[in-house]
Amino acid sequence: MMNMANNAVVEFMSVKDITMNAKSALSGLAFLLMRPFILAAWLTVTSLFFAPFALSQIEVVEAEPAVITDSRYPQTRETTIVSKVLGNSMNDAPPPIALSSDSGNAGLFVQLQDLQAEVRELRGLLEQQSYIIEQLSQKRMDDYLDLDRRIGELTQSALSGAPVKSASASNQPQSNTGGSTSTARSYSTAKSAVPANAGSVSPIVKAAVPPVASSADVAKKAYRAAYQKVKDRQFDQASVSLAAFIKAHPQSHYVPNAYFWLGELFYLESDLPKSKQSFDVLIKQYPKHRKIADAKFKLGKIYHQLGDNKSARSMLESVLNDHPGSTAANPAREYLNNSLR
Amino acid sequence: MGFFKAVAVVSAVMFSQLVAADLVIEVTDWVKDPTKIAIVPFRHEGAAIDQDMAAVVAADLTRSGQFEALPRDAMYSSPSAADEVHYRDWRALGVDYLLIGRSQATNKSVTLEYELFDVHRQKSLIKSRVGNRKGAERAVAHKVSDSVYQRLTGIAGAFSTRMLYVSVKTSPAKNQNTPKQMYQLILADADGARAREILKSSEPILSPSWSPDGKQIAYVSFESSRPAIYRQVIATGEREKLTNFRGLNSAPSWSPDGKRLAMVLSKDGNPELYVMEVATRKLQRITKNSAIDTEPSWMPDGKSLIFTSDRGGRPQIYRVDLNGGATKRITYTGAYNAKASLMADGKSMVMVHRDDSGYHIAWQELATGRLIILTGSSLDESPSLSPNGSMLLYATKYQGRGVLAAVSLDGGVRFRLPSPSSDVREPAWSPN
Numbered sequence: 001m002m003n004m005a006n007n008a009v010v011e012f013m014s015v016k017d018i019t020m021n022a023k024s025a026l027s028g029l030a031f032l033l034m035r036p037f038i039l040a041a042w043l044t045v046t047s048l049f050f051a052p053f054a055l056s057q058i059e060v061v062e063a064e065p066a067v068i069t070d071s072r073y074p075q076t077r078e079t080t081i082v083s084k085v086l087g088n089s090m091n092d093a094p095p096p097i098a099l100s101s102d103s104g105n106a107g108l109f110v111q112l113q114d115l116q117a118e119v120r121e122l123r124g125l126l127e128q129q130s131y132i133i134e135q136l137s138q139k140r141m142d143d144y145l146d147l148d149r150r151i152g153e154l155t156q157s158a159l160s161g162a163p164v165k166s167a168s169a170s171n172q173p174q175s176n177t178g179g180s181t182s183t184a185r186s187y188s189t190a191k192s193a194v195p196a197n198a199g200s201v202s203p204i205v206k207a208a209v210p211p212v213a214s215s216a217d218v219a220k221k222a223y224r225a226a227y228q229k230v231k232d233r234q235f236d237q238a239s240v241s242l243a244a245f246i247k248a249h250p251q252s253h254y255v256p257n258a259y260f261w262l263g264e265l266f267y268l269e270s271d272l273p274k275s276k277q278s279f280d281v282l283i284k285q286y287p288k289h290r291k292i293a294d295a296k297f298k299l300g301k302i303y304h305q306l307g308d309n310k311s312a313r314s315m316l317e318s319v320l321n322d323h324p325g326s327t328a329a330n331p332a333r334e335y336l337n338n339s340l341r
Numbered sequence: 342m343g344f345f346k347a348v349a350v351v352s353a354v355m356f357s358q359l360v361a362a363d364l365v366i367e368v369t370d371w372v373k374d375p376t377k378i379a380i381v382p383f384r385h386e387g388a389a390i391d392q393d394m395a396a397v398v399a400a401d402l403t404r405s406g407q408f409e410a411l412p413r414d415a416m417y418s419s420p421s422a423a424d425e426v427h428y429r430d431w432r433a434l435g436v437d438y439l440l441i442g443r444s445q446a447t448n449k450s451v452t453l454e455y456e457l458f459d460v461h462r463q464k465s466l467i468k469s470r471v472g473n474r475k476g477a478e479r480a481v482a483h484k485v486s487d488s489v490y491q492r493l494t495g496i497a498g499a500f501s502t503r504m505l506y507v508s509v510k511t512s513p514a515k516n517q518n519t520p521k522q523m524y525q526l527i528l529a530d531a532d533g534a535r536a537r538e539i540l541k542s543s544e545p546i547l548s549p550s551w552s553p554d555g556k557q558i559a560y561v562s563f564e565s566s567r568p569a570i571y572r573q574v575i576a577t578g579e580r581e582k583l584t585n586f587r588g589l590n591s592a593p594s595w596s597p598d599g600k601r602l603a604m605v606l607s608k609d610g611n612p613e614l615y616v617m618e619v620a621t622r623k624l625q626r627i628t629k630n631s632a633i634d635t636e637p638s639w640m641p642d643g644k645s646l647i648f649t650s651d652r653g654g655r656p657q658i659y660r661v662d663l664n665g666g667a668t669k670r671i672t673y674t675g676a677y678n679a680k681a682s683l684m685a686d687g688k689s690m691v692m693v694h695r696d697d698s699g700y701h702i703a704w705q706e707l708a709t710g711r712l713i714i715l716t717g718s719s720l721d722e723s724p725s726l727s728p729n730g731s732m733l734l735y736a737t738k739y740q741g742r743g744v745l746a747a748v749s750l751d752g753g754v755r756f757r758l759p760s761p762s763s764d765v766r767e768p769a770w771s772p773n
Contacts, residue, residue: 116631116632120631120651120653120654124652124654124655124657127657127670128653
């Protein structure tokens with residue numbers, strides 16, 4: 001008997017709730033946008049509960065696309081009844097919301113509905129934003145690859161004749177032109193060989209360049225061509241050629257020289273970060289090279305100009321301590337005494 | 342409770358019963374430059390037949406929107422064998438292809454020999470023969486249309502296929518009572534002809550869905566005054582109630598292997614997706630969410646479903662993996678996307694999409710999210726793809742009445758199938 005009484009209350013509640021739904025359907029934008037959902041749901045609910053009325057309502061049901069039935073409300077009714085009749089055999093059924101004549105509970109129920117609606121709205125926003133982020137990162141990568149490809153083509157035409165064989169083309173996910181090379185990528189590739197800097201390398205350019213055994217003659221010729229541009233003071237072309245050379249002949253013993261000249265060229269252009277990067281690679285990868293002292297001196301100056309006096313001092317002191325007889329020792333001492341006071 | 346018990350009148354009908362009015366097709370948009378074909382009336386011998394098979398073929402090809410059939414009164418001659426064909430005459434008429442044939446009928450069977458010619462190259466493209474039992478002349482003609490269409494376009498024809506739809510007749514109100522509705526589930530040829538009723542009820546019938554072998558259907562019927570999912574064998578009319586849970590039982594969709602049905606049940610709270618193994622009726626719950634999850638459609642591999650959910654505040658299409666339940670939203674264009682169904686390759690889908698001008702049928706590529714709106718009317722719903730994937734049927738409103746319409750996936754061809762006496766909706770194109 002208690003059950004029946006409860007059900008009667010539930011029926012009453014359903015009428016009230018449906019009216020509420022209808023009201024919010026008129027006022028709330030979200031509900032308006034879901035018009036077919038709500039109307040179909042509402043009508044189905046009506047037809048489920050009030051068979052006699054349903055007969056007259058079906059005509060409207062048919063105007064709606066489907067089958068979709070809500071609703072937040074009847075579910076609680078179903079749940080209560082299912083759990084009563086079937087002993088709630090489904091493990092994953094949500095816990096039945098107990099409805100009683102207590103108006104406090106009814107208020108709670110309305111609040112729950114509002115919360116659910118808000119959660120849905122937030123979820124929708126979250127979905128939209130993750131999608132936009134996904135799109136943006138994809139676009140960023142596409143743009144980068146496109147730029148990279150174009151720089152590669154430019155580099156190749158600038159080299160005009162110097163044989164370039166890109167080993168990393170096969171690692172590219174995008175369809176790059178066969179033997180593309182690029183300043184940007186060769187830099188990062190060089191960087192990625194330096195453990196200290198590895199973290200800052202973007203995943204795309206991290207693709208390691210497998211060593212290519214190119215004939216020493218070809219490498220020498222390419223380096224000479226690039227060095228000639230330095231001597232001819234064609235600095236822009238020279239830096240492009242040097243980068244391409246490093247890319248194409250990573251095993252050549254001219255590579256440290258190329259890094260040195262690249263560092264010098266970028267220093268001339270006041271591109272301090274790039275210059276620093278080149279000298280860094282040279283110092284860390286080729287610590288025995290004869291240009292190390294000069295490179296350390298330049299790097300010390302760069303640190304100073306970048307405002308890092310501590311690093312500048314240690315770099316210059318390293319020139320004095322490790323390479324006391326080098327041509328860079330005197331200028332380094334002077335610099336330490338005069339500029340780095 | 343239960344003062345009035347609505348008496349549902351239901352009858353499942355053997356499929357030979359022809360009680361529904363045929364739909365009439367009106368082609369509304371053609372491709373820009375349709376191929377011109379002449380279909381000469383077939384010469385007939387033997388027992389009389391009541392179908393003009395050449396006219397059926399001509400209507401089929403015209404309806405595809407890619408062909409224009411030469412009117413019969415423009416023809417100079419009526420050849421029925423290769424040696425009677427004078428190419429020059431047909432070329433003069435501007436015809437690209439020519440179809441001729443001879444039919445023979447006995448009391449039991451009908452056969453049609455036909456031949457297709459390329460008028461410009463003056464050569465025969467197809468020479469073949471089709472047979473069937475007497476009375477199945479339309480089926481014979483559709484087979485011919487299929488083979489001509491395939492030969493000339495490279496795409497399998499879909500003229501021999503069938504469709505299901507729901508027809509609603511409203512009888513005028515008597516003695517101030519509310520008007521009475523009569524719902525019919527209709528099976529018809531893809532051209533709208535040979536419409537026959539396979540279920541009749543005074544309560545709503547919804548969501549007809551084909552089994553992949555085309556022999557069974559599933560649908561929702563309210564005949565027991567609340568929705569239940571039924572399965573019915575088309576040839577015998579034999580039917581079975583699959584679900585009768587409290588609350589909602591809706592949107593059945595047959596799995597590609599034909600062994601399972603995806604459906605929506607609200608027995609555990611609110612509408613959620615379930616998959617039922619048809620043989621054992623074992624249920625697997627797929628979604629668990631306080632929002633509405635509905636309208637499941639299978640990925641061709643049978644491993645995941647796409648469905649409509651308002652879990653993000655607005656109805657959008659999501660995809661759920663059946664093993665593991667990982668769910669991903671796949672539509673982001675517009676504030677309303679629903680009732681999606683996948684193309685056979687699983688790479689794109691069609692769905693109902695709402696924009697500023699109303700509800701349209703749209704096509705979306707899954708990998709890129711690229712969306713193309715295919716229909717221009719504003720109350721379009723229930724898209725259903727043809728088995729060859731080149732066209733889709735949908736329900737819309739035309740002159741205040743529910744009609745079926747079709748559009749080719751390239752948007753170039755459209756036709757309407759208005760019903761003379763009822764509202765029709767929820768089309769489902771057969772899989773074969």
